[in-house]
Amino acid sequence: MAAEFHLYLPQMRMPMEEIVARAGAAERAGFAGMALMDHLEPPGAPGTPMFEAVVTATWLAARTERLTVGHLVLCDAFRHPAVLAKQAVTLDHASGGRFELGLGWGSVAAEIEAYGTGDVAAKVRVARLAETLEVLRRLWSGERVDYEGTYHTLRDVCALPAPLGRIPILIGGTGPRTLELVAAYADWWNLPVDTLGRLEELRPRAGAARVSVQQFVTFVAPGADRDEVVGTARRRFGGMAGETGMATGSARELTAHFRTLADRGVERFYVWFTDFARPATLEAFGEVIAAVGGARVR
Numbered sequence: 001m002a003a004e005f006h007l008y009l010p011q012m013r014m015p016m017e018e019i020v021a022r023a024g025a026a027e028r029a030g031f032a033g034m035a036l037m038d039h040l041e042p043p044g045a046p047g048t049p050m051f052e053a054v055v056t057a058t059w060l061a062a063r064t065e066r067l068t069v070g071h072l073v074l075c076d077a078f079r080h081p082a083v084l085a086k087q088a089v090t091l092d093h094a095s096g097g098r099f100e101l102g103l104g105w106g107s108v109a110a111e112i113e114a115y116g117t118g119d120v121a122a123k124v125r126v127a128r129l130a131e132t133l134e135v136l137r138r139l140w141s142g143e144r145v146d147y148e149g150t151y152h153t154l155r156d157v158c159a160l161p162a163p164l165g166r167i168p169i170l171i172g173g174t175g176p177r178t179l180e181l182v183a184a185y186a187d188w189w190n191l192p193v194d195t196l197g198r199l200e201e202l203r204p205r206a207g208a209a210r211v212s213v214q215q216f217v218t219f220v221a222p223g224a225d226r227d228e229v230v231g232t233a234r235r236r237f238g239g240m241a242g243e244t245g246m247a248t249g250s251a252r253e254l255t256a257h258f259r260t261l262a263d264r265g266v267e268r269f270y271v272w273f274t275d276f277a278r279p280a281t282l283e284a285f286g287e288v289i290a291a292v293g294g295a296r297v298r
Contacts, residue, residue, distance in 0.1 A: 002293030003262040006033035008270040012050035023060045025279035029286035033068030038075050061095035073102035077118035081135040092163045102170040105129040126177050133185045183207030193245045212268035218248040219281050233274035251287040258292045
């Protein structure tokens, strides 16, 4: 089974021109898309410079021709759904339909509390996300909208222009309420890599949504010192990736790894390179993309 690859690149620790350069390298290597993160301050790296998520995606869309641009994932608590709906449609039109909306209820409760952007209780955050998804669906219809919810209220509003087509929605997670939202609203379901063992069990609860996985990758280039490369990756990301979240090896080894997952029904991989996606690494990884069948899955 074929699968596509998206570059996951947190927009931090590098100037904007380097982020753009990596987007261009990813496009040339055959990546189908690129995803950013959405935080007001980088988790685990306080004080580290980081660019805003939607503005960065807009800039990358303007500087590329084919890449789908999105996020893993935008935090619902950071934006009113009417503003988010307008941002998404604007990016949709500006990019010629290359924007996808990844949306979640916030992975770092302490960040939401510190910045005062919403209630940190999990049940409140997921309920607010449910309302946001419904508001987005109604606003994108192009019709006049009235909506009375617990967290959002709309009075006879109309958001034009409507999307060019369907803006794909990605939702990640495995909780019961999250999976209900995936089945009701999502085009893509992002399965946490540490729950891959439950893919076949959980898949029916995701409805028609396609499966994606975020994967740390340590690419060992020809001639590189494998022990040195792996050691550096573990120092940088070992605590985050754990034992199951790190795929390590040459192009041949990584091809076998991703083919196995694609054969299980994973149709998209969000690849987070442990060398911060050096352009040379992206170019070399093109061999994996070609072997696994990384043309767009549509």
